[in-house]
Amino acid sequence: MIIRHKDPSAPKSHEITPESVYLKRRELMMLGGLAGLFSAMPAWGREIKAVDEEASRPLWLKDQVARAIDGAPDTDETLTPYADVTGYNNFYEFGTGKTDPAENAHTLKTDPWTVTVAGEVEKPGTYALEDLLKGQQLEERIYRLRCVEAWSMVIPWVGVPLASLLIKLQPTSKARYVAFTSLADPKQMSGVRSPFTGIDWPYREGLRLDEAMHPLTLMAVGLYGRTLPNQNGAPFRLVVPWKYGFKSIKSIVRIELTETMPETTWNMLAPDEYGFYANVNPAVDHPRWSQSRERRLPNSFFDPNWVPTRPFNGYDEVASLYKGMDLGKFY
Amino acid sequence: MKSKHWTWVGWPLGALPLAWITMQAAGGQLGPDPAETLVELLGWWSLVMLLACLTMRPAAQLLKVPGLVIWRRTFGLWAFGYVCMHFLAWATLLLGWDPSFLGEELTKRPYIIIGMLAWLALWPLALTSTRQSRRRLGRKWVKLHRLIFPAVLLGVVHQSWVQKSGYGETLIFVSVLLILLLYRILHGRNMIRK
Ligand code: HEM
Numbered sequence: 022m023i024i025r026h027k028d029p030s031a032p033k034s035h036e037i038t039p040e041s042v043y044l045k046r047r048e049l050m051m052l053g054g055l056a057g058l059f060s061a062m063p064a065w066g067r068e069i070k071a072v073d074e075e076a077s078r079p080l081w082l083k084d085q086v087a088r089a090i091d092g093a094p095d096t097d098e099t100l101t102p103y104a105d106v107t108g109y110n111n112f113y114e115f116g117t118g119k120t121d122p123a124e125n126a127h128t129l130k131t132d133p134w135t136v137t138v139a140g141e142v143e144k145p146g147t148y149a150l151e152d153l154l155k156g157q158q159l160e161e162r163i164y165r166l167r168c169v170e171a172w173s174m175v176i177p178w179v180g181v182p183l184a185s186l187l188i189k190l191q192p193t194s195k196a197r198y199v200a201f202t203s204l205a206d207p208k209q210m211s212g213v214r215s216p217f218t219g220i221d222w223p224y225r226e227g228l229r230l231d232e233a234m235h236p237l238t239l240m241a242v243g244l245y246g247r248t249l250p251n252q253n254g255a256p257f258r259l260v261v262p263w264k265y266g267f268k269s270i271k272s273i274v275r276i277e278l279t280e281t282m283p284e285t286t287w288n289m290l291a292p293d294e295y296g297f298y299a300n301v302n303p304a305v306d307h308p309r310w311s312q313s314r315e316r317r318l319p320n321s322f323f324d325p326n327w328v329p330t331r332p333f334n335g336y337d338e339v340a341s342l343y344k345g346m347d348l349g350k351f352y
Numbered sequence: 353m354k355s356k357h358w359t360w361v362g363w364p365l366g367a368l369p370l371a372w373i374t375m376q377a378a379g380g381q382l383g384p385d386p387a388e389t390l391v392e393l394l395g396w397w398s399l400v401m402l403l404a405c406l407t408m409r410p411a412a413q414l415l416k417v418p419g420l421v422i423w424r425r426t427f428g429l430w431a432f433g434y435v436c437m438h439f440l441a442w443a444t445l446l447l448g449w450d451p452s453f454l455g456e457e458l459t460k461r462p463y464i465i466i467g468m469l470a471w472l473a474l475w476p477l478a479l480t481s482t483r484q485s486r487r488r489l490g491r492k493w494v495k496l497h498r499l500i501f502p503a504v505l506l507g508v509v510h511q512s513w514v515q516k517s518g519y520g521e522t523l524i525f526v527s528v529l530l531i532l533l534l535y536r537i538l539h540g541r542n543m544i545r546k
Contacts, residue, residue: 101384102384105383105384108383108384109383109384109385113517113518117515117516117517117518117520119383119385120383169516170516172385172388215520217518217519217520217523218517218518218520219517219518219519220517287517290517291517306460309461309462309463309513309514310461311456311457311460316385316388318384318385319384319385320384320385320386320387321386321387322377322386322387322390322445323445325387325388325445325446325448
């Protein structure tokens, strides 16, 4: 994997993107759209909302997403349909039920959006999302997403490697961790208003700097060739495919480089159940359920579609980051 | 205790959630993880039916509709039915009766063990729910049927334990249970007679 640096005089990416890539992308989008429409028809009326949202996204973002190139080694695994990716997920800021985000997230205002960059960086400041992403080549990455609740999906994200952003922000030599914070606005987020979620807002996550710099670590702004729907963490979220889904924090408003390990939401809530690392690991059970396998969604009544869970969610290339560490202890 | 003409309505009432769940399932409307969703829905309604069962005596007294007392049996049996379906859906659709998975779940997962205990407590109640049993067992029947309390308590613990976080629903279940227990303590003597 190459991390691209932009040279202003170089041809724009869409001028050099081979047509085949575009064709494949188009097929993919149609596939997603069709699957979405079909499975959305009876009960899952969310497709409509997502389309409305897409229409109201800023032009620069739609344009940048449309110019994304194919970024990751292809997988032959079946993509999870758009309607399921966008209709069934966890985003506690909008409620603890799996369909709550799709039902409630339309109240989130994602434009304008700013991200505060702080801590051990040469270029701190509050950036408009557009400026943060300016000149960055977006890529489509098809990743497996493994939820800590033992289900999984395969999702075509559109985003930029976090490393490309960090290189521009220039971490200082003291920086060892990256801490992320989600928006927590009770006015826009029904789950944040609710006194019953048990979560100490705002949602916080973190990575070790070397994890953050790993080429697989993505900052996503889109999925299925469109901008992110609100319920999937619009407009700007993390995707770390070898860790349990809760690490991939959504709707990020703050990125801070720190010397010490940051506090993370689920770890604060139940340290014996959720560690800082949260690498997908079939050998370390959740205290309340097994992590040795997962239901690949969508499944059906008569076939739960269990597949074995793989270490690092099958992304073996990250194993070297944890050399010599006892992953049973640092779960 | 005379059964009124309308008391049979409790049976179809208890069947309504099941009918609704079945329709959703048949229409493919239980989402991308339908078996899991089904297990959760059946579990949820098990607990609601147990609480409904416990509500009937106070409701009969407060509303002065003595016939409602009959619905204790109706909803108690429905609760048992929903738990049986909850268990069967879990064992069949999610685990496919795979002995190694079943063995692991039943021995290693505290929330499953608690659910099993709650279910076990309901068996003798369901089996002695007929009028003959009641007559035959006399005061022993009343004592035996107090097993409903540990069953509900275990059910609530089980429910709270399957959540990753968030206690809104647990809070509702616990509040209803507390109100019912309080009522029972205050009106205890009335309740045991009759
Ligand atoms: C009186 C007995 C029981 C009651 C009242 C009960 C009730 C519940 C409730 C309320 C839920 C939560 C549903 C939700 O997420 O909203 C639940 C979940 C569950 N129960 Fe039960 N249950 C009982 C017995 C059992 C038994 C015997 C088993 C299996 C051996 C079982 C297995 C499960 C499982 C697997 C879940 C889903 C956990 C998950 O979300 O993954 N339960 N139950």
